[in-house]
Amino acid sequence: MPSDKRFIIAPIALISAIVLLLVVGFAWAAGWIGGRRINGGDVIAALDYNGGKHPGYRRAHAKGLCLRGTFDANGAGAALSSAQALARGRYPVIGRFSIAGGNPLATDGRNVFHSMALILKTPDGQQWRMAMDHTPIFPVADVASFIALQRATRPAPGTGKPDPAVMKLFLAAHPEVKAFQDYMAKAVLPDSFANATYYSINAFRFTGRDGTSLVRWQFVPEAPLAGLDKKALDRLPRDWLFREMEARTAKRPSRWHLRLVVANPGDVTDKATVAWTGTHRTIDAGTLTVAAVEPEEAGACRDLNFDPTILPAGIGLSDDPLLPARSKTYSSSFTRRAGEGPGPSAIGKDLHGETVR
Amino acid sequence: MTCRPTDFHPALRVVHWLMAAMVLAMLFIGVGMVSTTGPLYLVLLALHRPVGIAILMLVLIRLPLRLATGAPTLPADLPMLQQRIAKGTHVLLYAAMLGLPLIGWAMLSAGGYPVALTKGIALPPILPHDLALYALLREAHTVVALLFFALILVHFVAALMHGLIRRDGVLRSMTVGHAKPAVGPPTPTEKYSTTPAADDD
Numbered sequence: 001m002p003s004d005k006r007f008i009i010a011p012i013a014l015i016s017a018i019v020l021l022l023v024v025g026f027a028w029a030a031g032w033i034g035g036r037r038i039n040g041g042d043v044i045a046a047l048d049y050n051g052g053k054h055p056g057y058r059r060a061h062a063k064g065l066c067l068r069g070t071f072d073a074n075g076a077g078a079a080l081s082s083a084q085a086l087a088r089g090r091y092p093v094i095g096r097f098s099i100a101g102g103n104p105l106a107t108d109g110r111n112v113f114h115s116m117a118l119i120l121k122t123p124d125g126q127q128w129r130m131a132m133d134h135t136p137i138f139p140v141a142d143v144a145s146f147i148a149l150q151r152a153t154r155p156a157p158g159t160g161k162p163d164p165a166v167m168k169l170f171l172a173a174h175p176e177v178k179a180f181q182d183y184m185a186k187a188v189l190p191d192s193f194a195n196a197t198y199y200s201i202n203a204f205r206f207t208g209r210d211g212t213s214l215v216r217w218q219f220v221p222e223a224p225l226a227g228l229d230k231k232a233l234d235r236l237p238r239d240w241l242f243r244e245m246e247a248r249t250a251k252r253p254s255r256w257h258l259r260l261v262v263a264n265p266g267d268v269t270d271k272a273t274v275a276w277t278g279t280h281r282t283i284d285a286g287t288l289t290v291a292a293v294e295p296e297e298a299g300a301c302r303d304l305n306f307d308p309t310i311l312p313a314g315i316g317l318s319d320d321p322l323l324p325a326r327s328k329t330y331s332s333s334f335t336r337r338a339g340e341g342p343g344p345s346a347i348g349k350d351l352h353g354e355t356v357r
Numbered sequence: 358m359t360c361r362p363t364d365f366h367p368a369l370r371v372v373h374w375l376m377a378a379m380v381l382a383m384l385f386i387g388v389g390m391v392s393t394t395g396p397l398y399l400v401l402l403a404l405h406r407p408v409g410i411a412i413l414m415l416v417l418i419r420l421p422l423r424l425a426t427g428a429p430t431l432p433a434d435l436p437m438l439q440q441r442i443a444k445g446t447h448v449l450l451y452a453a454m455l456g457l458p459l460i461g462w463a464m465l466s467a468g469g470y471p472v473a474l475t476k477g478i479a480l481p482p483i484l485p486h487d488l489a490l491y492a493l494l495r496e497a498h499t500v501v502a503l504l505f506f507a508l509i510l511v512h513f514v515a516a517l518m519h520g521l522i523r524r525d526g527v528l529r530s531m532t533v534g535h536a537k538p539a540v541g542p543p544t545p546t547e548k549y550s551t552t553p554a555a556d557d558d
């Protein structure tokens with residue numbers, strides 16, 4: 001062993017330099033140092049800022065109801081995707097109806113997303129998870145704008161409406177939001193979960209017999225669309241939509257057709273703010289039947305993450321940046337609520353109240 | 358007298374360096390992917406699961422191989438405490454290599470997620486769907502990963518001290534190995550003392 005100091009200083013310097021490099025590199029990879037990145041926690045913070053903190057619940061679409069049913073694929077979708085879910089057959093489905101917002105006890109009388117999330121399982125062991133809203137487009141196209149939207153639309157204390165001054169600044173900086181606002185102003189707000197069309201909004205890459213194509217899909221209801229009176233929304237009982245769905249499903253199942261819409265050359269496929277217009281190749285791939293609904297306490301949906309990037313072979317991601325943003329944010333929301341422990345749902349709570357009464 | 362080798366078995370040396378690269382990459386991939394909501398999140402996550410499971414498979418080959426072929430004795434002049442620390446960190450390194458991917462697999466199982474390796478290939482769950490369990494394991498995955506990184510740094514510094522400062526052949530026993538003596542197995546005294554000082558240069 002060399003005892004001469006000159007022989008030791010060089011190796012020690014070398015070892016220290018390598019360790020320093022590893023530690024700094026690690027800190028940089030983790031985003032602890034260097035340029036600011038938007039992580040899942042940043043989006044959760046924006047959602048909590050908008051909707052208030054509700055530990056134990058989904059940070060968005062907190063108010064929900066579990067559903068069960070089946071998907072009967074007619075096989076026509078196999079042209080677009082090799083996923084078994086689109087091969088002729090009947091597959092079990094679980095899912096969740098929800099309305100947007102982080103408040104699990106919010107009133108149903110708001111002009112916000114009505115939503116359906118699904119998990120379709122096939123015998124080959126694969127899953128197709130989806131989370132869909134009743135609008136064909138989304139207000140923003142990227143995660144930074146999503147955070148800005150959450151911050152700008154926070155209901156001001158007192159009025160319960162976004163601060164007009166803040167909103168004006170936001171809209172000036174985000175002209176892309178106008179298309180969504182125009183849509184929501186004109187569109188019918190479905191008066192039932194059963195008669196709404198639910199859209200994937202984001203495009204996905206399908207690979208099947210006909211090669212690769214970009215597809216947005218929608219579940220089109222058999223029940224005829226009727227709207228809520230938008231002027232009387234604040235008079236709607238708190239759980240009106242959820243109660244209606246429970247009562248309806250107790251009598252008969254509800255059905256939707258899965259419509260796959262293939263992008264035309266030139267369609268925007270990486271921006272959820274842009275609708276596809278004109279005629280498109282469209283395939284009716286099968287029928288979703290919702291046979292039962294249950295409060296989250298009793299159903300299978302509460303403790304699952306309806307991450308829309310969990311896809312079977314034959315369906316992949318598009319270049320839409322909202323998809324990874326949704327996946328990371330849903331994961332962060334899921335991990336947080338898992339650690340906080342679940343709370344009672346609006347519907348489950350009322351049911352409990354009724355049995356006690 | 359049991360004849361202890363001067364070097365780790367060549368297969369162990371290959372697996373050691375392969376796994377070192379994989380584990381280090383996985384630690385960077387892990388903290389990197391959770392730091393962003395950008396497209397890299399999904400790209401890295403799709404890499405993270407199969408590479409993590411490959412590490413689990415490799416350690417399941419490596420551990421029996423290590424137990425069967427043994428390890429060279431540490432230099433006799435190394436203080437007892439250092440020898441103990443060396444053994445302890447090695448046990449912990451094996452525990453982390455085995456435990457961390459198992460925690461990853463278990464936490465996805467408890468979260469009700471498919472444990473997808475590639476598009477189309479998924480592993481079965483190893484725990485029931487239980488959200489409280491998921492929360493615990495998800496936390497453990499982070500904590501164990503960070504401790505693992507710290508442990509690797511300690512291990513790395515120790516290995517280089519042996520190789521660059523003590524030059525006692527310990528680093529060489531996991532790299533190129535020692536030249537075979539001309540006749541017969543080395544005697545215990547030959548083992549390290551006869552190696553030249555510049556052994557690890």
Ligand code: HEM
Nearest residue numbers: 058059060061096115117131132133201306329330333334
């Ligand atoms: C195409 C646009 C989007 C659609 C169609 C959509 C739809 C949905 C639906 C239906 C749910 C409820 C899922 C369930 O019942 O578990 C949901 C949950 C959620 N959404 Fe979105 N969303 C969209 C965009 C986003 C974006 C851009 C973010 C934030 C980056 C976001 C954040 C969340 C969060 C945090 C949850 C709760 C997840 C959980 O805890 O399980 N969403 N979304």
Ligand code: HEM
Nearest residue numbers: 331383384387388391406409410412457458461462499502
């Ligand atoms: C030696 C193997 C592994 C190493 C070194 C490793 C390391 C890491 C690290 C450092 C993180 C980031 C933790 C944080 O800061 O929150 C992470 C997250 C994660 N790891 Fe691993 N991991 C390994 C194996 C696995 C395996 C086998 C799986 C699953 C099959 C897995 C699944 C995950 C998931 C799902 C996340 C979190 C994603 C999220 O929350 O959005 N890991 N891992």
